[in-house]
Amino acid sequence: MQITSRSLLMSYTMLLTALVFTIFFWFQARDVQAEWINVPPVPSETGALSFSIGDKQMAYRSFGLMLQNIGNIGGRSAALDSYNFDMLSGWFLLEDGLDPESDYVPMLAAYYFGGTPDETQLDPVIEYLATVGRRKGKEKWRWLAHAVYLSRFKQKDLDKALELSYILAAKAERENLPHWAKQMPAFILSQQGDKQAAKELLLTMLKENAEKMHPNEVNFTVDYICTRILDKSEAAEMPLCDAAK
Incomplete structure (x- = not known):
């Protein structure tokens, strides 16, 4: 098949047109990137x-x-x-x-x-x-x-943390969960400044459950009462703290 000068001219024209279009498209689209549209519906x-x-x-x-x-997305990470x-x-x-x-x-x-x-x-x-x-x-x-952790330590919303901790403590009582879960309300009450309520809660737990608790848990609870809830003068007047020394 013989290639004429006219067909060559048409081929070069089409190639040049495609090249110009590609360059034009690149200039128009070079700044376009995948966009973070956030969480979809x-x-x-x-x-x-x-x-x-x-x-x-x-x-x-x-x-x-x-x-x-x-x-x-698009090689980037959204915060x-x-x-x-x-x-x-x-x-x-x-x-x-x-x-x-x-x-x-x-x-x-x-x-x-x-x-x-x-x-x-x-x-x-x-x-x-x-x-x-x-x-x-x-x-x-x-x-x-x-x-409870997110409410207490990240949001610093002690009221919400206390509400959730009571739910956790009730669940812990029903399902025999670790004792720290049962003690959670006392920890938050103490942080709120309600030392008396925290002390009574932990003392009641010791009175009713000490025989079921591991000795380490008993020691921790006593230490928490004597060093975290009570000050030195109050601890000195409490027989439980004297016995723990």
């Missing part, structure tokens, strides 16, 4: 299952992985305090409906999203962890304990 459970052909575990794990990596935590709460509850037994999403909520530097964003996380932690189940109570 939460689908219904039916909508979520439609993405996994009705497989709850596939949906749970896929959306969990999405939550874990949601702020990493936790830029997340919409109210929208995240909806995802937590959706995932909880798909698999209420798994600890994957509670762990993400507690140890990843709970790390936000903006403590005002933590309310949805604390509410979710408290909901999960109230349930029966192996080690579920630890999420309730973490909700």
Whole structure:
């Protein structure tokens, strides 16, 4: 097949046009990058299952992985305090409906999203962890304990922490959990300045449960009363503290 000068000219013209278009497009699009659109809207459970052909575990794990990596886009990582935590709460509850037994999403909520530097964003996380932690189940109570921790130490909301600690203590009594969980209200009462209530709570625990407690737990409780709740003069007048010396 013979190539004519006209066909060559057309080929070069098309190539030049494509090159000019490519250069023009590059100048227009060179500053365009993937944008952080924040947490996407939460689908219904039916909508979520439609993405996994009705497989709850596939949906749970896929959306969990999405939550874990949601702020990493276009080679950049979004700061936790830029997340919409109210929208995240909806995802937590959706995932909880798909698999209420798994600890994957509670762990993400507690140890990843709970790390936000903006403590005002933590309310949805604390509410979710408290909901999960109230349930029966192996080690579920630890999420309730973490909700107390976030309220007490990150938000410094002692009233909320005390309210949650009473729920934790009641659960600890019913399910024979570690004694520090039962003692949590006393720790927070002491921090609030209500030393008398804290002392009475721990003394009652010693009176009713000392025989069931490990000696180390008894010693810790006595030491907490004598050195953290009472001052030196008050401790000197208390027989329990004298006996512990």
